[in-house]
Amino acid sequence: MRFQTERPTSWQACLACGNELAETDPHSRCPSCGGLLELQHRPPDLTREELLGRFTERRGRDPGTPISGVWRFREIVLPAARQIVSHPEGNTPLLHRDALDRWTGMHRLLLKHEGHNPTGSFKDRGMTVGVTQAVRVRATAVACASTGNTSASLAAYASQAGLPALVMVPAAGVALGKLAQSLAYGARTLLIRGDFDDCLRLVEEASAKLGVYLLNSINPFRLEGQKTIVLELLEQLSWTPPDWIVLPAGNLGNTAAFGKALREAYAWGLIPRMPRLAAVQAAGAAPFAQSFAEGFARRHRVKAETVATAIRIGDPASYERAVRAIRETDGVVLAVEDREILEAKAAVDGCGVGCEPASAASVAGVRQLVKRGVLAPEEHAVAVLTGHILKDPEILVRYHRETEPAPAGANRPIEIEADLREVEKALKQQRET
Ligand code: F0G
Numbered sequence: 288m289r290f291q292t293e294r295p296t297s298w299q300a301c302l303a304c305g306n307e308l309a310e311t312d313p314h315s316r317c318p319s320c321g322g323l324l325e326l327q328h329r330p331p332d333l334t335r336e337e338l339l340g341r342f343t344e345r346r347g348r349d350p351g352t353p354i355s356g357v358w359r360f361r362e363i364v365l366p367a368a369r370q371i372v373s374h375p376e377g378n379t380p381l382l383h384r385d386a387l388d389r390w391t392g393m394h395r396l397l398l399k400h401e402g403h404n405p406t407g408s409f410k411d412r413g414m415t416v417g418v419t420q421a422v423r424v425r426a427t428a429v430a431c432a433s434t435g436n437t438s439a440s441l442a443a444y445a446s447q448a449g450l451p452a453l454v455m456v457p458a459a460g461v462a463l464g465k466l467a468q469s470l471a472y473g474a475r476t477l478l479i480r481g482d483f484d485d486c487l488r489l490v491e492e493a494s495a496k497l498g499v500y501l502l503n504s505i506n507p508f509r510l511e512g513q514k515t516i517v518l519e520l521l522e523q524l525s526w527t528p529p530d531w532i533v534l535p536a537g538n539l540g541n542t543a544a545f546g547k548a549l550r551e552a553y554a555w556g557l558i559p560r561m562p563r564l565a566a567v568q569a570a571g572a573a574p575f576a577q578s579f580a581e582g583f584a585r586r587h588r589v590k591a592e593t594v595a596t597a598i599r600i601g602d603p604a605s606y607e608r609a610v611r612a613i614r615e616t617d618g619v620v621l622a623v624e625d626r627e628i629l630e631a632k633a634a635v636d637g638c639g640v641g642c643e644p645a646s647a648a649s650v651a652g653v654r655q656l657v658k659r660g661v662l663a664p665e666e667h668a669v670a671v672l673t674g675h676i677l678k679d680p681e682i683l684v685r686y687h688r689e690t691e692p693a694p695a696g697a698n699r700p701i702e703i704e705a706d707l708r709e710v711e712k713a714l715k716q717q718r719e720t
Contacts, residue, residue, distance in 0.1 A: 299324045354378065357412050357515045363551060364511045365416055372418045372448045376411040377515055379403040381523045381669070386638040390631075391650060392657040394664050397529070398635075398650075399520045402642055402675030406468060409516055409541065409673050410440035413509030418444040420508040426500035428453060430493065432479075432486035433503075434537065434597045435465030436674055441502050442472035453499060455479050455486040460596045462643065462679035482591065483538075484602045504540025505604045513541055514548035520669055521558060528562045529667040533656075535648040536566035536575055536620070537598030539609035541673070546612020564618035565662075566609070567652030569593035569628060569645075572600055575609060579620035583610050594625045594682065597645035597674060619661060627651040629686065633696030636683075641676030649673075 289307050290298060299308040303322025308314065310326070317324055331338060356377015357364060382398040401409035418441075421429050430453040431441050438454035445452035454469050458478035469476045479486045487503065494501040504510060521528060536542050545564055552558045568576045572591035578584070591601035603609070613620060623631075631654065632647035649670040656662035676683070687698045701716075703709035 294329050297326055297328045300327050355415065356519050357415050357512050360515050360518045363518065363555070364515060365419070365508065368419050368423065370419070370422055371415070372422060372444055373415045374405040374411060374447070376404050376415050377519060379519070381520060382640060384638040384640060387634060387650065390634040391654045392664055393653060393668060395667070396653060397669045398640060398672050399516060399669050400640065400672045401516060402646065402672055406440045406443050407464070407675035407678055408436040408440065409513060410436045412515050413504065413512040414440040414444045414502070416512035417502045417506055417509045418448050418450070421450060421500045421502065422448055424500065426450065428499045429502050430454065430490050430499040431502045432483065432490040434483050434599060435461040436597060436678070437503065438474065438476070439465045439468035439472070442469045442474035445474065446472050451475065453477070455490050457482050457486060460599060462596055463681050464678040483600050487604060503604065504538055510540060510544040510547060513544035516671060517545050517548035518552065521552060526558055528558045528560060529669045530562060531565055531662060531666060531668040532562050532671065533565040533567060533649045533652050533668060534671040535598055535645045535673055536568050536609070537572070537600040537603065537645065539575060539603040539605035542566045542612050543605040543608030546609070546615055549616055561616050564612060564616040565652055565656060566613065566618065566620045567648045568620065568622045569595045569598055569648060570622040570624045572598055573622035574601060575603055575606070576620045576622040579613065595628050595645040595648055596679070597643065598648065619656070621652055621655060623648055623651040623655055627655065629694070630696070633686070635672065636676060637696060640672070642672040643674035643676060643678040644682055646672040646674050
């Protein structure tokens with residue numbers, strides 16, 4: 288057929304025979320001749336200038352320069368920086384999924400997805416500032432200890448800046464995607480026979496003795512960049528603060544950065560009140576939660592163990608800063624079991640959002656806080672997803688393909704012959720489950 292009257296906004300056309308189909312027609316090829324279909328659009332009722340103006344306006348105010356979701360906030364990050372090393376990064380989405388409201392018991396839970404950063408985690412926000420500062424102080428090399436994401440990010444930004452990078456990660460327990468990134472971006476990668484806490488001790492010694500610029504989150508410039516997670520989410524909410532911001536906590540750099548961002552945003556009059564922070568640790572790596580339970584009477588150190596390798600940390604470096612953040616925001620610290628983390632991850636993954644295990648701790652934390660009555664369902668909460676689903680592919684394969692008996696959310700792949708009847712059988716099985 289051909290549209291006779293005024294054309295709709297969009298339609299499908301067969302390039303082979305000219306047949307036209309509605310935009311919503313489900314055929315995968317032209318039903319008349321089997322040719323390939325193409326979508327066509329009626330030009331909008333705008334002048335060229337109006338149309339291009341709209342594109343530019345949406346992209347940002349500074350045509351020609353890619354916008355960074357960190358350096359947009361430069362007045363509150365590092366105003367004096369000039370030679371900026373930016374990918375760019377930030378500008379991550381604030382998402383909502385009904386399925387996660389149901390899972391957590393919240394009326395409307397928002398997710399700030401930091402996995403959408405260039406190397407797949409929030410670390411890029413700190414690293415653009417950290418590496419910019421390394422260049423400013425004329426560092427000749429940069430280094431970090433890491434559970435994997437910091438090292439992936441450092442490797443990428445150092446290579447962009449043309450700086451040699453040294454990273455130290457635990458020989459056992461770095462997720463595959465993260466290790467692969469460090470190698471691919473060209474960092475000298477040391478697999479340390481020890482845990483993250485050993486790596487951090489060693490890299491601090493090495494940077495002092497060998498004159499290498501240290502880019503762990505004890506570096507304050509990193510935290511300035513990470514503050515923009517909070518600034519950006521406040522901006523996305525038109526500067527109406529949520530009641531809660533919930534985040535996973537390991538080395539406590541991010542908890543410290545969030546507290547500082549809120550303190551400054553409040554002091555600068557950007558927000559009328561402070562949201563409460565909820566820092567979520569894995570139960571097997573929860574020294575901060577232990578201290579919180581005792582009113583921060585003393586600092587704890589533990590031997591850390593959890594499936595969420597990103598937060599497998601027993602002696603968090605930013606302890607004091609994080610205590611201040613929790614106190615000033617009337618915050619809470621809690622611990623969730625590995626089982627809860629994996630369930631939360633299956634829920635986040637299963638609704639098409641996806642995140643790495645440590646990130647799911649924040650969603651597991653929301654559910655626990657709702658159950659305990661600390662968080663009321665009608666309150667406004669934002670949970671931060673800190674890393675991308677593909678950071679840790681091994682845990683996914685194990686969960687979906689290998690765990691016996693299959694966990695409730697397991698999605699077993701089905702191997703079949705290239706035969707239509709077998710496809711039909713598999714489809715039928717799926718409909719029945
Ligand atoms: N989520 C992810 C995905 C992380 O990689 C980390 C920390 C955290 C949460 C916790 O943040 O340490 O500031 O409390 N990863 C560090 C690393 C330790 O080396 O990549 P934190």
